Amino acid sequence: QKEVEQDPGPLSVPEGAIVSLNCTYSNSAFQYFMWYRQYSRKGPELLMYTYSSGNKEDGRFTAQVDKSSKYISLFIRDSQPSDSATYLCAMDTGRRALTFGSGTRLQVQP
Amino acid sequence: GAGVSQTPSNKVTEKGKYVELRCDPISGHTALYWYRQSLGQGPEFLIYFQGTGAADDSGLPNDRFFAVRPEGSVSTLKIQRTERGDSAVYLCASSLNEDSPLHFGNGTRLTVT
Numbered sequence: 001q002k003e004v005e006q007d008p009g010p011l012s013v014p015e016g017a018i019v020s021l022n023c024t025y026s027n028s029a030f031q032y033f034m035w036y037r038q039y040s041r042k043g044p045e046l047l048m049y050t051y052s053s054g055n056k057e058d059g060r061f062t063a064q065v066d067k068s069s070k071y072i073s074l075f076i077r078d079s080q081p082s083d084s085a086t087y088l089c090a091m092d093t094g095r096r097a098l099t100f101g102s103g104t105r106l107q108v109q110p
Numbered sequence: 111g112a113g114v115s116q117t118p119s120n121k122v123t124e125k126g127k128y129v130e131l132r133c134d135p136i137s138g139h140t141a142l143y144w145y146r147q148s149l150g151q152g153p154e155f156l157i158y159f160q161g162t163g164a165a166d167d168s169g170l171p172n173d174r175f176f177a178v179r180p181e182g183s184v185s186t187l188k189i190q191r192t193e194r195g196d197s198a199v200y201l202c203a204s205s206l207n208e209d210s211p212l213h214f215g216n217g218t219r220l221t222v223t
Binding site for chain 2: 004
């Protein structure tokens with residue numbers, strides 16, 4: 001079993017929809033939680049970075065962390081075709097060696 | 111400002127050859143990381159530098175892989191006796207310090223034939 005599980009998708013939604021992306025993890029030592037967006041043939045781009053349980057909002061993006069359930073989520077409001085990409089969750093125990101999920105491919109249809 | 115720069119963007123080599131992949135981090139970033147990403151997977155950690163020294167090389171798969179950062183800025187990942195299984199995108203990232211998030215380059219796509 002992988003330390004971080006993420007549904008690979010693809011997830012297809014109409015423009016303007018609310019998107020929910022999720023990861024579960026098994027290592028209770030993870031303290032830092034991140035979401036990256038990766039376009040084809042590009043490097044991962046940091047979207048959200050959180051340390052504690054709870055919600056963090058940045059524009060159309062909201063990250064949720066529930067350490068008791070070992071579950072993290074990313075919500076995208078008013079989704080746009082330009083949001084079409086692969087979304088990677090990543091976690092860190094503090095060692096700086098991030099553990100990534102396998103990514104969820106999102107397609108936003110115009 | 112300029113992001114993390116990786117060269118070459120693509121590298122094709124024959125099995126058994128030696129390759130070097132270069133990473134120029136964001137100016138002023140003291141921490142530098144190498145990851146490897148296979149098709150359809152998330153990046154996997156290889157090695158982390160703080161300054162010139164390797165703070166954690168636990169992700170290097172075997173002794174064919176080696177990385178250096180002699181002056182605390184540019185880093186080179188070196189792979190000896192390449193194998194077809196080494197084919198992947200090699201990503202470099204840097205961060206301002208050990209408490210800051212990572213910023214990735216666009217990677218070097220290595221193909222071993």
